[in-house]
Amino acid sequence: MSEKEKSAGELLKEKLVYKKKTAFEKCPDDKDAAYAYCEDYKKFLDNGKTERDATAYSIGLAKAHGFREYKLGMKVKAGDKFYYDNRGKSLYLFIIGSEDIENGIAITAAHIDSPRLDIKANPVYEAGGMAFIKTHYYGGIKKYQWTAIPLALHGMVTLSDGKTVDVIIGENDDDPLFYVNDILPHLAKDQYQKHVGDAIEGEQLNLLSGSVPFDNETSEAIKLNLLKLFNDKYGMTEYDFQAAELSAVPAYKARDIGLDRSLIAAYGHDDKVCAYPEITAILSLEHPKKTVMSILADKEETGSNGNTGMKTSAFCDIIADISASLGKNERIVRSNSVCLSADVAAAYDPNFAGAYEINNSALINSGIALCKYTGARGKSDTNDASGEYVGKIRKIFDDNNVVWQSCELGKVDQGGGGTVAKYISEKNIDTVDVGVPVISMHAPYEVVSKLDVYNMHKAVVAFYTAE
Ligand code: MN
Ligand code: MN
Numbered sequence: 006m007s008e009k010e011k012s013a014g015e016l017l018k019e020k021l022v023y024k025k026k027t028a029f030e031k032c033p034d035d036k037d038a039a040y041a042y043c044e045d046y047k048k049f050l051d052n053g054k055t056e057r058d059a060t061a062y063s064i065g066l067a068k069a070h071g072f073r074e075y076k077l078g079m080k081v082k083a084g085d086k087f088y089y090d091n092r093g094k095s096l097y098l099f100i101i102g103s104e105d106i107e108n109g110i111a112i113t114a115a116h117i118d119s120p121r122l123d124i125k126a127n128p129v130y131e132a133g134g135m136a137f138i139k140t141h142y143y144g145g146i147k148k149y150q151w152t153a154i155p156l157a158l159h160g161m162v163t164l165s166d167g168k169t170v171d172v173i174i175g176e177n178d179d180d181p182l183f184y185v186n187d188i189l190p191h192l193a194k195d196q197y198q199k200h201v202g203d204a205i206e207g208e209q210l211n212l213l214s215g216s217v218p219f220d221n222e223t224s225e226a227i228k229l230n231l232l233k234l235f236n237d238k239y240g241m242t243e244y245d246f247q248a249a250e251l252s253a254v255p256a257y258k259a260r261d262i263g264l265d266r267s268l269i270a271a272y273g274h275d276d277k278v279c280a281y282p283e284i285t286a287i288l289s290l291e292h293p294k295k296t297v298m299s300i301l302a303d304k305e306e307t308g309s310n311g312n313t314g315m316k317t318s319a320f321c322d323i324i325a326d327i328s329a330s331l332g333k334n335e336r337i338v339r340s341n342s343v344c345l346s347a348d349v350a351a352a353y354d355p356n357f358a359g360a361y362e363i364n365n366s367a368l369i370n371s372g373i374a375l376c377k378y379t380g381a382r383g384k385s386d387t388n389d390a391s392g393e394y395v396g397k398i399r400k401i402f403d404d405n406n407v408v409w410q411s412c413e414l415g416k417v418d419q420g421g422g423g424t425v426a427k428y429i430s431e432k433n434i435d436t437v438d439v440g441v442p443v444i445s446m447h448a449p450y451e452v453v454s455k456l457d458v459y460n461m462h463k464a465v466v467a468f469y470t471a472e
């Protein structure tokens with residue numbers, strides 16, 4: 006239809022009415038690049054299931070791109086590329102820009118911890134002819150989803166001599182797995198009466214871990230045999246579980262979903278799906294004008310506490326020390342810094358349409374989701390980004406063909422959630438939440454769209470290189 010044939014109403018509508026476009030409509034040529042990009046993203050997922058795994062894998066990528074280890078107090082100069090390894094559980098990648106750092110740092114912050122089952126300090130027992138390992142779940146899980154699925158054990162143990170050993174069982178195809186039992190439907194009468202949230206209780210999340218006795222004479226011989234197998238493999242005793250950090254995570258590998266291969270199912274998209282684009286974006290930069298920083302935080306799923314969570318002073322200490330090294334005022338640096346708090350959004354799901362308000366929901370394949378505010382019950386506990394800052398970010402995205410959309414987390418008063426945004430903005434840094442929409446968030450196997458993942462990479466590159 007030519008312009009002449011359009012009615013005045015149609016023309017006015019084009020001018021005034023916002024129409025959300027999918028990535029297919031807005032950037033039809035991105036598909037091949039997005040699919041190729043996500044092959045490496047799947048490797049990151051398979052190698053980065055816990056914060057320790059993700060930190061180690063990311064350091065490898067950073068070193069391969071010329072990043073060197075940074076220690077607080079080190080001298081820095083323009084062009085330097087550093088990684089700061091916070092206790093093997095959180096990582097800061099940064100490049101010193103060519104312009105005055107007092108113009109501010111372009112920061113992105115994602116998290117690399119994901120919901121899972123952590124092992125208790127005194128975990129091993131036997132019952133009913135089986136050995137079990139007790140867990141305390143980490144983060145917001147629907148407990149019933151963690152039964153009857155393949156689980157792997159990841160983490161570390163400190164031995165009595167002070168040495169530490171890394172533990173990983175269940176990721177190779179011929180490794181044994183761990184498993185949480187569920188009741189058969191035939192005998193589930195009592196379970197069916199319960200609220201779905203109580204169908205499996207926290208103390209039922211016990212890992213089935215063996216059934217062979219060490220001998221037929223000793224008491225608790227099945228437990229003893231399990232401890233012996235741990236001792237044979239790692240040199241550890243039961244006492245060493247008390248100085249360990251072990252987690253059961255889904256043993257699934259990242260796989261494509263759908264015949265068109267447009268989606269990826271994996272454990273831990275929340276929030277590796279934002280962490281990975283941060284890394285690829287910063288590794289793609291050679292000589293940025295602005296100083297740029299990618300943060301991979303720990304402990305987001307339990308409130309960002311502790312020295313590896315986003316509330317740690319390590320964040321401001323790094324900014325203070327690099328500012329001081331350049332002879333600049335860290336308070337001015339922070340006040341002019343800008344941040345994308347990079348965390349996943351809830352993708353609209355037509356199977357649960359009642360939980361969403363569709364005009365303000367993130368749609369799959371419609372690009373990354375910008376949440377001006379999060380929170381719950383009247384925006385409580387939110388970082389509410391200013392309209393000015395959202396306007397600035399919107400322009401960066403639009404100028405660089407980033408497919409993006411605005412969203413909230415579900416209907417008003419349906420629930421809610423938070424991110425690290427508020428812990429960064431309270432340091433006097435303009436911050437807004439941006440992330441990839443996820444289907445079945447916090448489930449053992451979550452789903453995202455490849456085009457959305459790729460747009461997250463495009464978004465971070467655009468943000469880091471914006472004037
Ligand atoms: Mn998250
Ligand atoms: Mn989460």
